[in-house]
Amino acid sequence: MSYFFQLVVSGIVVGSIYALSALGFVLIYKSSRxxxxxxxxxxxxxxxITYALTVWVGIPIYIAFGMSMVITFFLAMSVERIFLRRLIGEPIISVIMVTIGLMSILDGLIYLTPFGTENFSFPPYLPTTPITIGGVSISWTQLVGVIITFSMIAGFSWFFKKSTIxxxxxxxxxxxxxxxxIGISVPKVFGLxxxxxxxxxxxxxxxIGNITGLNFxxxxxxxxxxxxxVILGGLDSIQGAVVAGIIMGLIQQFASGYLDGNWGLNGTGEVMPYIILLIILLFKPHGLFGIHEIERV
Amino acid sequence: MSSNRWLATGNYFTSYEEEQRIFSTSLDRSVMCIFLFILFAWPLFLSVGNKYMLVIDNILVAVIAVIGLNLVTGFAGLISIGHAAFVGIGAYTVASFCRVLGDSHIIITHGWPLMIVVAGFMGALFGAIVGLPALRLKHLYLAIATLSFQMIFQWTINFMNFFDQGQTIPVGRVFWVTGKVARKEHYLFWYYVILVVIVILGFGVRNLLRTRYGRCLVAVRDNDRAADAMGMHPGFVKVYAFGLAGFCAGIAGALHAYLYRGVGIDSFTLHHSINYLAMAIVGGLGTLQGAFWGPLAIRVLDLQVERLSEWTGSHLTAATNLTTALRPLSFGLVIVLFLMFEPRGIANWWRIFRSYVKLWPFRY
Structure with a gap:
């Protein structure tokens, strides 16, 4: 039974990171499709960037974490400014293909640095002994990760509900x-x-880097x-991304916990999300929380 | 109407049949014949090393795959980020026959034309299955479906013992009427096979686009609601576009397997899918010529990048992984720059050049 709870805990940890990753994706989709x-x-x-600032420059990790968020903030903004701004009004298919090209470009840029091929890990700054409650253990990095994730999601939800921007x-x-x-600058909103x-x-x-180490x-x-x-949660719903992230994390952990090693299966955790994705696309394409205005063709 | 269309200043078609012809004049037809003749005849006069023949074969295999991708992305307007997986389906069809029967079984070595067709149909089957969400959804979701198919394919190959965990599965040497194809003639032999397949597929696709089934694809791409109103079923058209793309990809995969005499997962990763997409975009989406220009341009770029990184590698010490870095970087830049500045691809340059020649000495 404690194995089960262990899987639940690690599923929630992985799932909350999925939720945070999905959040950024949903933000872009929601505003600019x-x-x-x-x-x-x-x-x-x-x-x-966080690693480089902490280890190579020597800034304390909490400050480096914040600084890298600021740097990527401007990085992503300039990506939008340089590549996507001039494609406003073009068919959406070419915009998506531009992001595929961007993926390739960023791949190449990262391979130019040592990070592309080598593995790094953050210097330990939290206690390394995991917390164990009733046979279920969670490491400090995981706990802190989950706390940061949920506070960021809460922050974003507040931002969308209440602030003018x-x-x-x-x-x-x-x-x-x-x-x-009514006087909103649409390009500015896209950039933002x-x-x-x-x-x-x-x-x-x-x-993720803290929990699993830095591997490209x-x-x-x-x-x-x-x-x-995002497909499970509905492409344009923030709470959908959160719920679906956690569901997907749980599914993945259960799959690799119970299926791997039986019937000659291996690495099922990696493939399970995609199988579920294809099934969802066939039967419930707008996901759990997505709005139902998907155009049927 | 001018009798010499190379001197005419416009299209003076007076009937639909005239507009739908593949070659509008006998001059066009003879130019095409001469071009094909040169393609078939040049290896008899020029002897090329195996290394360069492999590059040429490689380009031609990519041409077949890109013809398929162009059908689904260019003509039907559906992004496919999993095209390498469909190519892989074709290659692994041949590979699984090799695993079951042994790599020099008579079906593999003598029945290779049959194997190529079987691989094509397997590709078509998987293409149609992946395209099934199209019955309900629009292109955004289909892009994601193809991406997830790519991931599932990679996982299946990497974790199944039957496929040797993605290690190279050998494929035997084939027989021709003159006997076993020797190592020296291998690449030349496959050059001719691939060329014949390209000619058949090229004319097949060109003819398809003249029929109602081909025009369906374009109609659905341009406006699916209007196509629906005109009595087509956009969902089925999309599934069928994916099936056609899968067919071409499967054939390309089988040829790839025979050409390299082995199948390994390294040739069918997500990276290759993006490569195919880059070829289709650079060549020109929605044109048949684009499928020929794109692979040529991208492979030449690839070779130049390799040469550049070799050159810098001999001057710099710490540039060991420069090739892995420069390759995605150059492909990404090419995709983005073409989409931003020449979305109609190299095929458009050809069109501009043709009309320049046609109208010379007058300017357009």
């Missing part, structure tokens, strides 16, 4: 023409959406697992 395929690379960039972003996602008519997606991606990257393959795999998560 663009699927950002390069999201995993932005997550990885955030993690590597958040409300104007919601307005743009609802109706671009109407929001322009990318910037905030970058910020949340950096946070997610930092947390692992980090950018998170950007692809985001797709099953």
């Amino acid at each position: 663009v699927l950002n395929i390069a999201h995993g690379q932005i997550i990885a960039a955030g993690a590597f 958040g409300i104007s972003m919601r307005a743009v996602s609802d109706d671009q023409m109407a929001s322009m008519a 959406a990318w910037a905030m997606a970058g910020l949340s991606a950096a946070a997610a990257g930092g947390i 393959d692992t980090l950018h795999a998170f950007g692809i697992v985001v797709f099953p998560v």
